[in-house]
Amino acid sequence: MKIDTKFLGEIEIEQTDTLTFEHGLLGLEEERKFVLLPIDADLPLAILQSVEKKDIGFVVAFPFAFKKDYSFEISEDDLEKLEIEKAEDVLTYAIVTMKETLQESTMNLLAPLIINMDKKIGKQIVLQDNKSHPLRFPMKSFEGSGK
Numbered sequence: 001m002k003i004d005t006k007f008l009g010e011i012e013i014e015q016t017d018t019l020t021f022e023h024g025l026l027g028l029e030e031e032r033k034f035v036l037l038p039i040d041a042d043l044p045l046a047i048l049q050s051v052e053k054k055d056i057g058f059v060v061a062f063p064f065a066f067k068k069d070y071s072f073e074i075s076e077d078d079l080e081k082l083e084i085e086k087a088e089d090v091l092t093y094a095i096v097t098m099k100e101t102l103q104e105s106t107m108n109l110l111a112p113l114i115i116n117m118d119k120k121i122g123k124q125i126v127l128q129d130n131k132s133h134p135l136r137f138p139m140k141s142f143e144g145s146g147k
Contacts, residue, residue: 001013001014001015003035003049003051003054004054005037005047005049005054005057006047006049006054006055006056006057007047007049007057007059008037008047008049011037013035013037013051016120017035017036017120018033018034018035018051018120019033019034019035019036019115019120019121019122020032020033020120020121020122021033021034021121021122021123021124022081022121022123023123023124025095025113025124026111026124026126028056031050031052031053031056033050033051033052034048034049034050034051034122035048035049035051036048036049036060036093036115037049039059043102044061044062044064044065044066045059045060045061045062045096046059046060046093047059047060048060048093048095048113058095058096059095059096059098060093060094060095060096060113061093061094061096061107061139062091062092062093063092063093063094063107063109063112063137064092066107066137066139067109067137070109070133072112072127072133074114074125075125078114078123078125081121081123082114082116082119082121082122082123083116083119083121084116085118086118089116089117089118089119090114090115090116090117091114091115091117092112092113092114092115093112093113093115094107094108094109094112094113094137095107095108095111095113096108096139097136102139103138103139103140104138104139104140105138105139106136106137106138106139107136107137107139108135108136108137109127109133109134109135109137110126110127110133110134110135111124111125111126111127111135112124112125112127
């Protein structure tokens with residue numbers, strides 16, 4: 001199916017690639033259908049694009065590429081809602097606030113996106129420990145491949 005996107009224009013996606021966020025995202029609770037679109041194989045970034053609304057798209061980052069010691073616990077309730085059976089089915093992303101350069105940009109480590117790629121369901125969770133999980137973590141620490 002074809003969708004209009006915020007950053008990439010009109011693209012073709014497979015219906016099976018659609019991710020469902022049952023409760024939407026923070027501030028966008030009515031938006032529940034998204035797709036993850038790769039940006040560049042050398043960067044730990046993607047676009048989380050609404051399937052239904054062109055203007056709702058976010059750059060997201062694989063947080064562990066920027067903060068090696070990033071970790072948190074997922075509650076039993078969230079594990080159940082996300083139908084997580086194996087850790088390898090789970091992808092974690094953080095929403096990025098883009099600035100002029102990647103190094104000036106920040107990502108939200110306080111409210112990560114947890115996605116069960118096997119079941120195609122996701123949830124944005126808010127972590128309780130806001131001292132070690134900042135809302136605006138600088139991305140300047142990325143050690144890219146140098147290509």
